[in-house]
Amino acid sequence: MKYTVKGTQEEGVQACAKHFIGNEQETQRSNVIYPDGTEVAAISSNIDDRTLHELYLPPFADAVKAGVATVMCGYNRLNQTYTCQNSKLLNGILKEELGFLGYVVSDFYATHDGVPAIEAGLDMNMPGPWDSMTAAMTYLGGNNASLWGQNLTTSVGNGSLSEERLDDMIRRIMTPYFHLGQNEGFPSVDxxxxxxxxxxxxxxxxxxxxxxxxxxxxxxxxxxxxxxxxATVLLKNVNSTLPLKTPLSIGVFGNDAGLPADGMYVLGDDPPYPGVPRSGYEMGTLSVGGGSGSGRSTYVVSPLNALMARAKNFGGRVQYILDNALIAKGDFSTLYPTPEVCLVFLKTWCGEGTDRASFENDWNSTLVVERVASHCPNTVVVTHSAGVNTMPWAENENVTAILAAHYPGQESGNSIVDVLFGDINPSGRLPYTIPRREADYALPITNMTGDQSRNASAWQSDFTEGLYIDYRHFDAMNITPLYDFGYGLSYTTFEIVGTPSADLLQKELPPFPPSSQVEPGGIPGSGMKCSKSRLSSVTQDQSPAQLLCSST
Structure with a gap:
C-alpha cells in the first residue's frame, strides 16, 4: 500500500487503508436481523496469530510506515469479535504494535456499540446513523439517530467515557487534517x-x-x-501476434466490446439494488466494478468505438457481433471476408456484498471464445475483470494472444487500442495466480444453508490453510498453474545482468538482496520490467517453500 498512500497524500488527500482485517469474503460479511427479530452475526474470520502477522498484516504495516491518515475496520468479525470493536486488533496490534497515530474509522454501519467500541479503539463512526433507513431519514431532513452523537456527549458527562480518550480521538482525527494542509486552501465540498x-x-x-x-x-x-x-497484462503472444500492424479486416466479438446500454452508472446486484443480473449489465464494456468501487463516468470510450477510429486511419474495416448468445450459436455467415484478426472481449462482474460464484468469465464466455476461435485462426482475447479468471481456452492454438486489462476506467477503449497497436507497451504483472482449473485453488467461500444459516454464530471461516495461499499453495501442493503470480509478457525483451540468485547458507541474511540490473533489448520501444526476488529456505517450521521478498 505504501506507494498508493504516498501518492494520495502528496496531493493533500487523506488515504484510508481498509479493511482491517480478515475481510476475505463478502457472503455474510455483516450481521443480519430477520423480520422475526433473529440476529445472525457476521462471519468470523478465524486466523491464527502467526498467519495474521505474517500474511494479512504486512500491507497495513506498509501503509502505517508510509504515514497513512486513517484505517477502516470492516463488517466482519475476527476470531469471534467484530473488527470495529476488537481491542486486541485496534488498540493492541494497530496502535501499539504498528504505532499507528491516525484514526480508526468504521465502514458504513459497521459500528455495533457506543462506549465499548470507542474503548476498543474506534475513533470515528460512519456515517453516523446506525442503518440505511435512518440514513435515509437523515438525507430527507429527519433526525440523525446514532449510537454515538448525543450518546457520546452524555457518556463523557456521566463519566462512562473519559475526557482523555475523547481528546485522543480528536487528536487522531485532526492531526492528518493539519499535517496534510487541509486547513489551508482546501476545496469546499461539491x-x-x-x-x-x-x-x-x-x-x-x-x-x-x-x-x-x-x-x-x-x-x-x-x-x-x-x-x-x-497496467494491462500480456499473458500470451504467439509469434508476435501483437502489436497489430494495419489489418484491413478486423473482427470484434463479445458483449464487453460496445457501449453500456444503460447510461454511465451500473449498480449490478449489489444490495439494495435488485433486478440486475448477478453478472451486471449484459451489453457494454465493463470499465469499473460495482458497489463502492463504482462511479459515475462522464463518458466511456468503448473498445469498438476506439477500434473503428483507429482502423479509419489506415483504411481498415471493422466487423462486429456483440451478442454473446448469437456468437455461441456459431453462425458467422454475416461476416465477409473472414477477419485477419478477431478480437474477443470478455468481462466478469465484481461488486460488493456478494462473492463471485465462479472464476469463469461471465455470459457464456468459454463457448464464445471457442466459437470465434474455430472460425478465426488469429483470435485475440481481452478480459475486463477484477481478479482471477480460469481460461480453459488459453492453450487453443487459434487463440494467439491474451490480454488481462482488468478495470481500466472510462478510457477503456483507447487504453486497449494503444496496447493492441503498440503505442504503449503492456507492463502489468499478475497480482495473483491463474489456475488451470478452478478446483486447483481449493478454497471455497464459507456458505451456510437452510436452518444452519439462521444459527446466531454459525458463520465461521477457519483459515486452516494458514500461510499457504496463492502461489504458496500451488508450490506446496506441487500444482502447475496456467500463469504464475507476477507473470506478464512484454513487446520488449529484457536481460537481467548481475546475480539473479544466490545460495545463502548462513543463519543471518545479508542486509541487501543479491543485486541485479534489468536492461531492455530486443524489440525497439519503451518497456518496463518488474523483477521479483523470491527467498527459498529449508526450515522445519511449516514455512512456505518460497516467499516473495521484493519486487522492483
Whole structure:
C-alpha cells in the first residue's frame, strides 16, 4: 500500500487503508436481523496469530510506515469479535504494535456499540446513523439517530467515557487534517454530492433542481488512458501476434466490446439494488466494478468505438457481433471476408456484498471464445475483470494472444487500442495466480444453508490453510498453474545482468538482496520490467517453500 498512500497524500488527500482485517469474503460479511427479530452475526474470520502477522498484516504495516491518515475496520468479525470493536486488533496490534497515530474509522454501519467500541479503539463512526433507513431519514431532513452523537456527549458527562480518550480521538482525527494542509486552501465540498448519493441510494426520486456536479477533470483523461494501457497484462503472444500492424479486416466479438446500454452508472446486484443480473449489465464494456468501487463516468470510450477510429486511419474495416448468445450459436455467415484478426472481449462482474460464484468469465464466455476461435485462426482475447479468471481456452492454438486489462476506467477503449497497436507497451504483472482449473485453488467461500444459516454464530471461516495461499499453495501442493503470480509478457525483451540468485547458507541474511540490473533489448520501444526476488529456505517450521521478498 505504501506507494498508493504516498501518492494520495502528496496531493493533500487523506488515504484510508481498509479493511482491517480478515475481510476475505463478502457472503455474510455483516450481521443480519430477520423480520422475526433473529440476529445472525457476521462471519468470523478465524486466523491464527502467526498467519495474521505474517500474511494479512504486512500491507497495513506498509501503509502505517508510509504515514497513512486513517484505517477502516470492516463488517466482519475476527476470531469471534467484530473488527470495529476488537481491542486486541485496534488498540493492541494497530496502535501499539504498528504505532499507528491516525484514526480508526468504521465502514458504513459497521459500528455495533457506543462506549465499548470507542474503548476498543474506534475513533470515528460512519456515517453516523446506525442503518440505511435512518440514513435515509437523515438525507430527507429527519433526525440523525446514532449510537454515538448525543450518546457520546452524555457518556463523557456521566463519566462512562473519559475526557482523555475523547481528546485522543480528536487528536487522531485532526492531526492528518493539519499535517496534510487541509486547513489551508482546501476545496469546499461539491454541493452536488448530497443529491448524487441520495438519488443513487433511492432516498429521493429526482435530482431536478440540484446543482450540477463540479467539473474537476482537467486533463485526467490522458493519465487514465496511459495507466490503463501500461497496467494491462500480456499473458500470451504467439509469434508476435501483437502489436497489430494495419489489418484491413478486423473482427470484434463479445458483449464487453460496445457501449453500456444503460447510461454511465451500473449498480449490478449489489444490495439494495435488485433486478440486475448477478453478472451486471449484459451489453457494454465493463470499465469499473460495482458497489463502492463504482462511479459515475462522464463518458466511456468503448473498445469498438476506439477500434473503428483507429482502423479509419489506415483504411481498415471493422466487423462486429456483440451478442454473446448469437456468437455461441456459431453462425458467422454475416461476416465477409473472414477477419485477419478477431478480437474477443470478455468481462466478469465484481461488486460488493456478494462473492463471485465462479472464476469463469461471465455470459457464456468459454463457448464464445471457442466459437470465434474455430472460425478465426488469429483470435485475440481481452478480459475486463477484477481478479482471477480460469481460461480453459488459453492453450487453443487459434487463440494467439491474451490480454488481462482488468478495470481500466472510462478510457477503456483507447487504453486497449494503444496496447493492441503498440503505442504503449503492456507492463502489468499478475497480482495473483491463474489456475488451470478452478478446483486447483481449493478454497471455497464459507456458505451456510437452510436452518444452519439462521444459527446466531454459525458463520465461521477457519483459515486452516494458514500461510499457504496463492502461489504458496500451488508450490506446496506441487500444482502447475496456467500463469504464475507476477507473470506478464512484454513487446520488449529484457536481460537481467548481475546475480539473479544466490545460495545463502548462513543463519543471518545479508542486509541487501543479491543485486541485479534489468536492461531492455530486443524489440525497439519503451518497456518496463518488474523483477521479483523470491527467498527459498529449508526450515522445519511449516514455512512456505518460497516467499516473495521484493519486487522492483
Amino acid at each position: 454541493p452536488s454530492g448530497y443529491f448524487i448519493t441520495a438519488v443513487t441510494a433511492g432516498y429521493i426520486q429526482t435530482s431536478r433542481g440540484a446543482p450540477p456536479a463540479r467539473d474537476v477533470r482537467g486533463d485526467h483523461a490522458k493519465l487514465i488512458r496511459r495507466i490503463g494501457a501500461e
